[in-house]
Amino acid sequence: MSIREGDSNLRSNMGEEELLKDVVITSRLDESISFFEKVLNWSRKYSLFQYPFATACCAMEYMTTMGPRYDLGRFGAEVPRFSPRQSDLLWVVGTISHKLAPVLVRVYEQMCEPKWVISYGVCASSGGFYNNYATVQGIDSIIPVDVYIPGCPPRPEQVLDALILLQEKIDRSKAEWRFSKKYDNK
Amino acid sequence: MTISEDEVKKVRERFESDIISSYQDKDMVVFILKKEALLRFVQFIKEDPDIKMEQVTDITAVDWYQKRDVRFEVVYHFYSYTKNHRIRVKVPVEEQDPKVPSITGLFSGANWFERECWDMYGIVFVNHPDLRRILLYPEFVGHPLRKDYPIDKRQPLVKLIKPEERRERP
Amino acid sequence: MSDLNERVQEITVNMGPSHPAMHGTIRLLITLVGEKVVRCDTQIGYLHRAFEKMSEANKWQAIFPYTDRLNYVSPLMNNVGYAQAVEKLIGIDIPERTKYIRVLLCELSRIADHLTCIAAASMELGAFTVFLYCMEGRDLIWDRIEELTGARVTPAYIRIGGLARDLPEGFLDRTLSILPRIEKVIGDVDALLTENPIFIERMRGTGVISQADAIEIGFTGPCLRSTGIKHDLRKKSPYLVYDRLEFDIPVGSNGDNYDRYMVRMEEMRQSIRIIRQVVRDMPGGKISIDNTMYILPPKEVVYNTIEGVVNHFKLIIDGIQVPAGEVYDATEAANGELGFYLVSDGGGKPVKCRVRSPSFALMQGLEKMVVGGSLADIIPTFGSINMIGGECDR
Numbered sequence: 001m002s003i004r005e006g007d008s009n010l011r012s013n014m015g016e017e018e019l020l021k022d023v024v025i026t027s028r029l030d031e032s033i034s035f036f037e038k039v040l041n042w043s044r045k046y047s048l049f050q051y052p053f054a055t056a057c058c059a060m061e062y063m064t065t066m067g068p069r070y071d072l073g074r075f076g077a078e079v080p081r082f083s084p085r086q087s088d089l090l091w092v093v094g095t096i097s098h099k100l101a102p103v104l105v106r107v108y109e110q111m112c113e114p115k116w117v118i119s120y121g122v123c124a125s126s127g128g129f130y131n132n133y134a135t136v137q138g139i140d141s142i143i144p145v146d147v148y149i150p151g152c153p154p155r156p157e158q159v160l161d162a163l164i165l166l167q168e169k170i171d172r173s174k175a176e177w178r179f180s181k182k183y184d185n186k
Numbered sequence: 187m188t189i190s191e192d193e194v195k196k197v198r199e200r201f202e203s204d205i206i207s208s209y210q211d212k213d214m215v216v217f218i219l220k221k222e223a224l225l226r227f228v229q230f231i232k233e234d235p236d237i238k239m240e241q242v243t244d245i246t247a248v249d250w251y252q253k254r255d256v257r258f259e260v261v262y263h264f265y266s267y268t269k270n271h272r273i274r275v276k277v278p279v280e281e282q283d284p285k286v287p288s289i290t291g292l293f294s295g296a297n298w299f300e301r302e303c304w305d306m307y308g309i310v311f312v313n314h315p316d317l318r319r320i321l322l323y324p325e326f327v328g329h330p331l332r333k334d335y336p337i338d339k340r341q342p343l344v345k346l347i348k349p350e351e352r353r354e355r356p
Numbered sequence: 357m358s359d360l361n362e363r364v365q366e367i368t369v370n371m372g373p374s375h376p377a378m379h380g381t382i383r384l385l386i387t388l389v390g391e392k393v394v395r396c397d398t399q400i401g402y403l404h405r406a407f408e409k410m411s412e413a414n415k416w417q418a419i420f421p422y423t424d425r426l427n428y429v430s431p432l433m434n435n436v437g438y439a440q441a442v443e444k445l446i447g448i449d450i451p452e453r454t455k456y457i458r459v460l461l462c463e464l465s466r467i468a469d470h471l472t473c474i475a476a477a478s479m480e481l482g483a484f485t486v487f488l489y490c491m492e493g494r495d496l497i498w499d500r501i502e503e504l505t506g507a508r509v510t511p512a513y514i515r516i517g518g519l520a521r522d523l524p525e526g527f528l529d530r531t532l533s534i535l536p537r538i539e540k541v542i543g544d545v546d547a548l549l550t551e552n553p554i555f556i557e558r559m560r561g562t563g564v565i566s567q568a569d570a571i572e573i574g575f576t577g578p579c580l581r582s583t584g585i586k587h588d589l590r591k592k593s594p595y596l597v598y599d600r601l602e603f604d605i606p607v608g609s610n611g612d613n614y615d616r617y618m619v620r621m622e623e624m625r626q627s628i629r630i631i632r633q634v635v636r637d638m639p640g641g642k643i644s645i646d647n648t649m650y651i652l653p654p655k656e657v658v659y660n661t662i663e664g665v666v667n668h669f670k671l672i673i674d675g676i677q678v679p680a681g682e683v684y685d686a687t688e689a690a691n692g693e694l695g696f697y698l699v700s701d702g703g704g705k706p707v708k709c710r711v712r713s714p715s716f717a718l719m720q721g722l723e724k725m726v727v728g729g730s731l732a733d734i735i736p737t738f739g740s741i742n743m744i745g746g747e748c749d750r
Contacts, residue, residue: 053374055381057428060509067491082376099323100402101344103373132337132406133330141346153509240571244712270592295574298720321401
């Protein structure tokens with residue numbers, strides 16, 4: 001199954017104070033999600049415009065996930081917009097080689113905020129079993145990633161689960177009003 | 187599927203001194219040539235009516251690093267549609283002078299195969315119309331399929347950042 | 357009109373590595389005068405994953421997953437091609453049942469490949485319904501492959517000297533039951549596309565290549581057969597059991613996109629014919645050779661005797677000891693002649709494992725097919741060549 005961000009701490013090793021840190025007391029205004037932001041998140045998560053940056057074998061499973069049997073369109077992510085300027089979800093599907101890495105960074109930078117990245121398959125998440133001179137060992141060393149999907153290639157059900165995870169993440173997010181770059185060092 | 191004995195004899199008579207050896211390997215006849223004779227040999231097998239090779243199937247090289255005296259060996263495979271037979275031609279190339287004449291003048295399909303050989307092994311094909319890297323990027327230094335190139339020596343074009351060092355704005 | 361030409365200058369357009377086609381990453385630098393293509397510089401290599409370097413670092417039997425990902429639309433054909441080449445180098449004969457099962461899987465993969473090619477090519481032209489129909493057809497095939505091997509896309513089912521496991525109960529009947537449904541898919545696609553005037557207008561007469569050019573550049577497979585040359589490795593130098601099966605070779609005449617589409621449609625029907633004959637004639641018996649120098653011993657022997665444990669251990673750690681020599685073996689993959697050139701020096705790892713992929717030679721010819729036509733003709737031409745990135749760049 002897909003990895004949730006935030007699951008990295010082993011909860012069994014933590015003391016009680018540590019556990020309480022994750023419980024959020026939302027009486028402070030700048031930490032709560034207002035009603036307007038809730039509406040915004042609802043509209044964003046159910047109308048994701050995707051940009052499939054498809055390279056390798058995972059593209060075959062991606063085509064099937066978009067196809068009639070495992071329909072990705074039921075979750076709102078129907079339309080593949082083949083231009084980064086018109087899309088907000090970047091699917092990096094397949095192995096990224098070092099020759100292709102500058103192109104990927106450029107495509108990511110051309111997308112407008114708010115934007116999310118799903119790394120589809122082990123080759124995009126960590127390099128897969130291609131530990132050689134030509135393959136980027138995980139695209140999170142060049143662009144920030146929101147959801148990782150393991151599998152070589154992942155089954156369509158895994159992909160649907162990842163999309164639902166991303167929708168839950170969008171639900172929890174606060175709207176960024178002022179600045180455009182989410183990360184300091186891209 | 188293999189060229190007959192008389193044709194092998196014909197080829198051996200014609201290229202006496204240039205053939206280092208020839209033998210039958212499973213279902214193909216293999217000729218090992220000196221590289222000076224390559225162009226004449228390929229022209230002969232293209233034009234001779236009994237052999238009549240029409241297509242270059244494959245051009246590649248083998249790196250016998252520290253296993254043989256002559257380091258590289260460029261291997262050509264040819265195929266004939268009318269006669270339905272194949273032939274393999276091997277040309278030993280030493281490391282100090284890795285130059286081989288290019289056969290793009292005779293078979294235009296050899297173009298990309300020779301470019302890939304140059305990219306991966308560093309073997310220069312003299313008189314090739316456009317010898318540049320094909321599978322790797324121009325900024326890459328070295329020839330990766332040589333045995334002394336380590337398998338995971340990466341040459342990234344983009345600055346790589348460890349994901350835990352990516353600081354999210356508060 | 358002449359001063360109009362003087363005012364028009366050449367521009368170079370970049371169809372970059374990430375473009376709206378599920379065809380793989382390739383970069384075309386197209387020089388245009390108006391809408392006419394003057395030059396097309398094809399740049400490949402964006403999916404170079406170093407298959408040859410990885411195979412020099414792995415044992416002979418561990419290369420199978422890498423071969424899966426070469427032509428990832430019909431992965432079992434690559435497995436069969438590689439296993440056949442190693443078996444030829446060692447000099448072993450596989451049992452009859454294995455040969456029939458390998459033919460069955462090859463033909464199923466061929467149908468899947470052609471369905472994908474037609475789906476992607478027609479989606480480019482706007483026929484989205486054909487894409488959905490073909491995806492359903494391909495899913496039917498993948499269901500069978502998943503039942504047999506456990507994985508839909510990258511099975512790695514073939515072993516040197518046999519197969520990984522035998523067919524489950526009722527597999528052949530279920531395979532026969534999907535054939536009418538695939539025929540219906542092909543019939544629907546035929547009804548939608550073959551006599552469609554828009555489709556004919558876009559595909560007929562575009563991307564033409566002559567016979568002499570095709571042979572010289574290195575074309576093989578459906579693209580060569582569409583120019584009129586009746587050449588198929590399954591008939592010219594039969595391997596496995598193709599000499600005992602009856603099937604025809606579709607041949608085109610013009611060498612344009614429409615002929616390539618028709619050749620692929622007809623090849624799918626011939627593949628269904630082959631599958632029916634294979635299922636009818638399938639013999640019983642063993643699926644792997646007995647020699648445990650090359651095949652893993654059965655689990656009962658491994659878990660219960662010391663010789664079995666040591667045998668298994670040696671095979672995994674040291675690898676199969678292939679005698680010194682070299683071999684070139686070619687099979688008819690869905691795209692053309694898929695050749696493996698293997699060099700061994702007697703050890704457990706290859707000295708060289710070279711793949712002669714059909715798409716590499718086909719992409720050489722793209723420039724010739726595209727120059728002189730208009731920019732919009734590049735899309736169906738590129739789609740009908742069926743370049744698979746994993747195979748072209750290895």
